[in-house]
Amino acid sequence: xxxxxxxxxxxxxxxxxxxxxxxxxxxxxxxxxxxxxxxxxxxxxxxxxxxxxxxxxxxxxxxxxxxxxxxxxxxxxxxxxxxxxxxxxxxxxxxxxxxxxxxxxxxxxxxxxxxxxxxxxxxxxxxxxxxxxxxxxxxxxxxxxxxxxxxxxxxxxxxxxxxxxxxxxx
Amino acid sequence: xxxxxxxxxxxxxxxxxxxxxxxxxxxxxxxxxxxxxxxxxxxxxxxxxxxxxxxxxxxxxxxxxxxxxxxxxxxxxxxxxxxxxxxxxxxxxxxxxxxxxxxxxxxxxxxxxxxxxxxxxxxxxxxxxxxxxxxxxxxxxxxxxxxxxxxxxxxxxxxxxxxxxxxxxxxxxxxxxxxxxxxxxxxxxxxxxxxxxxxxxxxxxxxxxxxxxxxxxxxxxxxxxxxxxxxxxxxxxxxxxxxxxxxxxxxxxxxxxxxxxxxxxxxxxxxxxxxxxxxxxxxxxxxxxxxxxxxxxxxxxxxxxxxxxxxxxxxxxxxxxxxxxxxxxxxxxxxxxxxxxxxxxxxxxxxxxxxxxxxxxxxxxxxxxxxxxxxxxxxxxxxxxxxxxxxxxxxxxxxxxxxxxxxxxxxxxxxxxxxxxxxxxxxxxxxxxxxxxxxxxxxxxxxxxxxxxxxxxxxxxxxxxxxxxxxxxxxxxxxxxxxxxxxxxxxxxxxxxxxxxxxxxxxxxxxxxxxxxxxxxxxxxxxxxxxxxxxxxxxxxxxxxxxxxxxxxxxxxxxxxxxxxxxxxxxxxxxxxxxxxxxxxxxxxxxxxxxxxxxxxxxxxxxxxxxxxxxxxxxxxxxxxxxxxxxxxxxxxxxxxxxxxxxxxxxxxxxxxxxxxxxxxxxxxxxxxxxxxxxxxxxxxxxxxxxxxxxxxxxxxxxxxxxxxxxxxxxxxxxxxxxxxxxxxxxxx
Numbered sequence: 006x007x008x009x010x011x012x013x014x015x016x017x018x019x020x021x022x023x024x025x026x027x028x029x030x031x032x033x034x035x036x037x038x039x040x041x042x043x044x045x046x047x048x049x050x051x052x053x054x055x056x057x058x059x060x061x062x063x064x065x066x067x068x069x070x071x072x073x074x075x076x077x078x079x080x081x082x083x084x085x086x087x088x089x090x091x092x093x094x095x096x097x098x099x100x101x102x103x104x105x106x107x108x109x110x111x112x113x114x115x116x117x118x119x120x121x122x123x124x125x126x127x128x129x130x131x132x133x134x135x136x137x138x139x140x141x142x143x144x145x146x147x148x149x150x151x152x153x154x155x156x157x158x159x160x161x162x163x164x165x166x167x168x169x170x171x172x173x174x175x
Numbered sequence: 176x177x178x179x180x181x182x183x184x185x186x187x188x189x190x191x192x193x194x195x196x197x198x199x200x201x202x203x204x205x206x207x208x209x210x211x212x213x214x215x216x217x218x219x220x221x222x223x224x225x226x227x228x229x230x231x232x233x234x235x236x237x238x239x240x241x242x243x244x245x246x247x248x249x250x251x252x253x254x255x256x257x258x259x260x261x262x263x264x265x266x267x268x269x270x271x272x273x274x275x276x277x278x279x280x281x282x283x284x285x286x287x288x289x290x291x292x293x294x295x296x297x298x299x300x301x302x303x304x305x306x307x308x309x310x311x312x313x314x315x316x317x318x319x320x321x322x323x324x325x326x327x328x329x330x331x332x333x334x335x336x337x338x339x340x341x342x343x344x345x346x347x348x349x350x351x352x353x354x355x356x357x358x359x360x361x362x363x364x365x366x367x368x369x370x371x372x373x374x375x376x377x378x379x380x381x382x383x384x385x386x387x388x389x390x391x392x393x394x395x396x397x398x399x400x401x402x403x404x405x406x407x408x409x410x411x412x413x414x415x416x417x418x419x420x421x422x423x424x425x426x427x428x429x430x431x432x433x434x435x436x437x438x439x440x441x442x443x444x445x446x447x448x449x450x451x452x453x454x455x456x457x458x459x460x461x462x463x464x465x466x467x468x469x470x471x472x473x474x475x476x477x478x479x480x481x482x483x484x485x486x487x488x489x490x491x492x493x494x495x496x497x498x499x500x501x502x503x504x505x506x507x508x509x510x511x512x513x514x515x516x517x518x519x520x521x522x523x524x525x526x527x528x529x530x531x532x533x534x535x536x537x538x539x540x541x542x543x544x545x546x547x548x549x550x551x552x553x554x555x556x557x558x559x560x561x562x563x564x565x566x567x568x569x570x571x572x573x574x575x576x577x578x579x580x581x582x583x584x585x586x587x588x589x590x591x592x593x594x595x596x597x598x599x600x601x602x603x604x605x606x607x608x609x610x611x612x613x614x615x616x617x618x619x620x621x622x623x624x625x626x627x628x629x630x631x632x633x634x635x636x637x638x639x640x641x642x643x644x645x646x647x648x649x650x651x652x653x654x655x656x657x658x659x660x661x662x663x664x665x666x667x668x669x670x671x672x673x674x675x676x677x678x679x680x681x682x683x684x685x686x687x688x689x690x691x692x693x694x695x696x697x698x699x700x701x702x703x704x705x706x707x708x709x710x711x712x713x714x715x716x717x718x719x720x721x722x723x724x725x726x727x728x729x730x731x732x733x734x735x736x737x738x739x740x741x742x743x744x745x746x747x748x749x750x751x752x753x754x755x756x757x758x759x760x761x762x763x764x765x766x767x768x769x770x771x772x773x774x775x776x777x778x779x780x781x782x783x784x785x786x787x788x789x790x791x792x793x794x795x796x797x798x799x800x801x802x803x804x805x806x807x808x809x810x811x812x813x814x815x816x817x818x819x820x821x822x823x824x825x826x827x828x829x830x831x832x833x834x835x836x837x838x839x840x841x842x843x844x845x846x847x848x849x850x851x852x853x854x855x856x857x858x859x860x861x862x863x864x865x866x867x868x869x870x871x872x873x874x875x876x877x878x879x880x881x882x883x884x885x886x887x888x889x890x891x892x893x894x895x896x897x898x899x900x901x902x903x904x905x906x907x908x
Contacts, residue, residue: 026468034424034466039411040404042591044542045623049832052542080404093402097394100802104266105401106542106591112402131840138832140542140592141266142809143802144843 009073013038014082020069028072029053029064032079040080040109044138051137054110055079061117080109083116091154092116101150103141111137115151124155189306190509190678191661192598194631194688195567199575200601201459203608246316247299248277248324254348254362256281256288256324258317261301262309263293263563265593267862268799269309271396272389275795276314279389280321280381283348283361285396293565293587303564305595305689307762307860310795314858318380327372331364383793383854390854392798397589408591409561410546410620422548423452423463425609425619426470428477429629432825433685434484441478448473452613463609463617486825487684493533496637496659496681509662515673517641520652524643528708531639532701534660534888535819536632536685540837543591544626549606550616555582560603561590568600575604576611594810595689596630627830632820633690634683636660638701643673648713648720655701659683661694664761664867667702669724685822691807692863695761696814696870700888703757703871708884717875718743718756727760729790733767734758736788736849741769748879751776755875757868763859764791768808768868772876778894782812782842782873788849789865792856801848804865808846811869813838817892836892 009022013036020035032038032055041064044052048063055064056078083090092112095101102108111134118125118133125133130151139147188195247259258277264270274288281288291297293304301313325345332350333340336357344351351358383390400406413422430436437458451473452463460477464470487495521527547560556576562568565585573580590597602619610617621629636659643652653671659681666676678694690696710720718738725731738744738756746754751774758767771784785808794800817836821828829835870888878884881895 024466024468026466030467033411037413038404039407042408042543043410043620045832047623047831047833050542050623080402084403089399089402093399096402097398100392100394100398100798102395102398102401103268103802103806104542104590104592105395105398105406106266106408108401109404131843134840138540138542138837138839140540140594140810140837142806142838142843144809144838144840145805145846146802148840148843 009070011069011072011077012075013077014079015076022070026069027065028055028062028067028069028077031069032064032077038079038081042106042110044107044110049136049138050107050110051114051134052107052110054113054137056113056117059117059120061114078113080113083112090116091157092119092151095150095154095157096147099146099150099153101143101146103143107137107139107141111139111147115154118151119155119158123158125151127152189661189663189693190680191634191663191687191694192305192689193634193683194599194686197599197686199571199604200599201457201575201604201608203456203459203575246313246320248317248320250324250328250361250365252362252365254287254360256283256361257291258288258320259291259298260313260317261293261295261298261566262313263304263565263587264589265304265561265563265597266591267304267309267803268395268796269304269313270589271393271799272310272795273314273317274396275389275393277317277321279386280318281325281348282345282387285388285393287348287361292589294584295565295569295586296584300566303567303598304593305563305598307764307863310791310858310860311763314795315380319378322378322380323372328361328364332359335359335364383858386793389795390793392796395799407588408543408546409548409559409588410543410591410618412548412559412588412618413616422616422618423465423609423613424467424470425461425463425606425617426467426474427605427619428460428462428474428479429625431479431481432483432486434486434825435481436484438480438482441480443476443478447476452609454609454612456608459605459608461605461609463613483825489821489823489828492635492684493637495684496635497679498682500680500682509678511675511677512666513675514671517652517654517673517675520673521641521643521654524651525646526644526709526712527642528644528705528712529639529641530705530708530886531637532697532704532886533638534636534697534700534814536635536687536822537690537814537818538627538632538820538835539594539596539630539690540626540832540835541592541594541596544621544623545597545602545630546618546620547603547606548616548618549603549610551607551611551614554578555584556607557584557586558603558607559586559588560600560606561593561597562587562600562603563593563595563597564600567598568603571600572603572607576607594691595693598689599631601629623832624830627820627835628827629686631686631688633814634660634687634694635685636681636694636697638697640701640705642705642709644709644713648709648715648723650724655698657694657698657701660697663693664695664698664759668727668730668760669706669721670726671724685820691810692761692866695759695864695867696811697888699757699759699761699867700870700874703759703868704874704884704886707755707871707875707878711878721756721758729765730758730760730767732851733765733788733790736851737767737769737786740788740847740849741771741786743769746771748876751880753876753878753880755872755877755879757871757875759864759867761864761867763857764789764861764864766790766865766868768865768872770869770872770876772873772880774877774880774895778891780816780873780877780891780895782816782844784845784847785869785872786847786849787865787868788851789861790851790853791859791861791864793854793858794850794852795858797850797852800850800861803862804848805846807862807865808869809838809843811866812842812873814888815870815873815890817889819889819892
């Protein structure tokens with residue numbers, strides 16, 4: 006069977022390449038990385054979000070073959086050595102979930118956001134997260150969690166970036 | 176003041192739980208081979224098992240809830256306390272709140288408690304997780320079990336030390352003899368033996384003022400599993416240990432339209448189904464393959480022909496809803512609530528008003544679609560599935576496969592939400608049917624489109640209201656008829672000496688059933704909008720009009736609390752900017768909602784701010800309660816402003832998230848929640864009731880901003896002004 010080499014969460018993984026499968030299916034069905042969820046299959050809900058070379062993509066619409074040779078990070082790859090990513094910690098502390106099904110996609114997207122914009126204001130958060138659906142509608146808490154995670158990192162705001170009213174630092 | 180809810184939540188099922196009185200989704204032939212003629216030349220793998228011919232009972236389906244809720248609790252040698260409940264976790268946070276109740280009553284730290292939920296082999300029978308019943312009914316049962324265990328542990332310690340049990344204190348998971356300072360944990364006290372004791376009827380439970388673990392905010396117990404992606408929802412499961420070669424992925428062929436039945440399966444190219452299990456059984460056609468894309472391709476390769484039956488046009492909806500149902504299954508009629516004589520009182524009233532309100536079908540859209548993993552082993556069927564009714568689904572499976580219920584086990588992993596949408600077992604039956612032929616475990620996960628097309632919806636409805644008031648704005652007559660959407664919260668808490676209130680089952684063209692709050696949203700929308708209309712006609716403040724007509728102090732209290740936090744007295748509406756208020760009662764809880772709305776020059780309606788005051792008796796977990804209330808309010812905004820299932824002649828026209836709009840981050844306004852903690856009152860459920868006031872509060876605010884009274888939900892799917900072409904529109908602006 007022809008195979009495809011993927012690098013997922015820092016590990017080289019070999020998967021069948023002739024199935025025409027999406028990255029979502031390969032992660033879930035070949036690699037048992039089920040933290041990445043199916044929600045809509047058309048890139049509308051964000052539950053399947055993973056990072057490819059650090060950028061958030063909808064894995065349901067991404068052919069697995071297209072990420073060969075790139076670095077894929079899933080929700081399972083955010084925890085390092087048993088230490089939660091600041092976003093994971095913040096989601097717990099702010100109860101930013103109900104059923105939790107959307108949570109991994111939210112956290113992965115937010116991780117990409119904070120890498121781009123370390124201290125986003127509420128508007129920036131809402132814009133970055135707009136493609137994600139939380140049907141339990143825990144949106145206010147998700148925004149709070151992202152702000153909390155941002156506040157917990159010591160990185161200074163980039164020069165020239167005005168601190169906003171909702172800067173969230175205590 | 177009266178502390179008792181005006182209408183005790185009834186244990187009988189609400190009539191609009193239509194899905195519970197449906198028939199089975201499939202009538203399997205199972206042993207019969209007559210279907211072979213449907214197929215030409217294709218390898219067919221079909222079960223040839225003959226099953227016992229007796230019909231299995233369908234106990235549990237549609238029957239009323241057990242008034243006796245069982246609860247089991249086990250203390251292990253290591254001190255771990257395992258509690259067994261038939262309730263399930265679907266995001267409403269029952270796992271945490273019920274664990275808090277147990278820890279509280281047992282005087283044990285929360286991390287000693289393990290809750291086994293929704294496993295029909297392990298947990299006691301439970302009718303289902305719906306109707307906001309876990310907190311008022313299940314928590315006290317679990318508390319009783321915990322209290323009995325606590326007293327038993329004390330007895331064991333008394334015997335062990337030869338002391339009087341009265342001198343013992345249970346705290347922090349240990350029994351301590353205060354006089355001697357001796358102390359033992361629960362585990363050592365059990366000495367490894369199983370403690371078996373029957374619940375006694377009367378046992379004093381800890382009053383809310385003395386709660387220690389309950390009554391405070393604790394994070395969701397499995398939050399870490401969720402944020403790390405480790406929690407396995409049904410759709411994430413595979414046989415343990417993970418063995419991808421073992422399990423197959425199943426898909427089911429769906430009819431071309433609602434009401435269509437299979438005429439034939441045309442021959443397909445040889446080899447198109449290589450390696451695929453195909454099952455045809457009656458109207459059921461499904462495939463299973465090693466990978467889900469293969470199953471999807473196999474499904475596409477099938478060439479079914481369908482017999483279509485005429486289906487109603489979308490624009491006929493409102494007329495149909497007013498027609499009585501055709502079959503006995505469409506919903507149960509309930510007796511009208513009649514006080515005095517509206518017919519006599521109404522003509523004499525100083526002011527009369529009459530209006531009609533409508534609500535659309537809306538979809539639950541649980542982010543985890545229906546999913547099931549089924550496995551047959553030695554004649555026993557085990558199905559993991561995300562359902563709110565594990566025992567009901569067990570009965571459905573037993574009936575579908577004509578096997579005794581004791582050969583079926585249903586296990587419900589904590590599930591990716593339900594909102595009343597996961598009461599039925601169709602996906603479980605599908606996975607089990609495929610697995611039976613495949614001889615291997617099969618997983619079926621519905622696609623989002625299947626969810627939109629083949630799950631059930633919150634019922635659409637038409638509500639007629641007539642009122643008569645005296646010159647002081649006091650109601651003298653109130654008449655309300657709800658057609659089709661349901662009878663929940665149809666009764667009014669406003670004092671009216673003459674009332675006629677009635678729910679009429681309708682002729683629904685779409686599959687419909689339970690939803691968060693059921694018809695309470697529709698009935699509150701109609702009632703509270705109508706109260707606003709009376710206030711406008713009499714030039715009275717909407718809050719003042721409500722308070723004038725209320726004797727129920729709990730409803731007045733939430734209205735006043737919300738108004739105060741919102742700044743209602745000073746809130747001045749202006750063109751393009753309005754404020755609205757609505758109050759309600761359902762499932763034992765009270766809510767009042769204030770909305771501030773901006774209507775843009777473009778006609779777009781923006782909810783700028785929401786305030787809700789909520790009272791559900793003694794609060795169990797304040798932060799998680801707020802979480803539920805916030806979520807309910809925002810979810811309610813979807814149904815209030817833009818959610819609607821559009822359909823025409825058997826076709827769902829917007830069966831995708833790109834066509835069916837749900838609330839998103841940008842729709843989420845700042846929300847302020849006021850909790851009225853009544854430690855003197857029984858804790859009630861809270862996952863549903865906060866949703867009921869959103870739509871009327873927003874509608875009232877839109878009126879205040881524009882002078883336009885919107886009487887149809889959703890209010891503004893395409894903004895204002897609008898001549899909505901939606902099939903469900905019934906606006907009389």
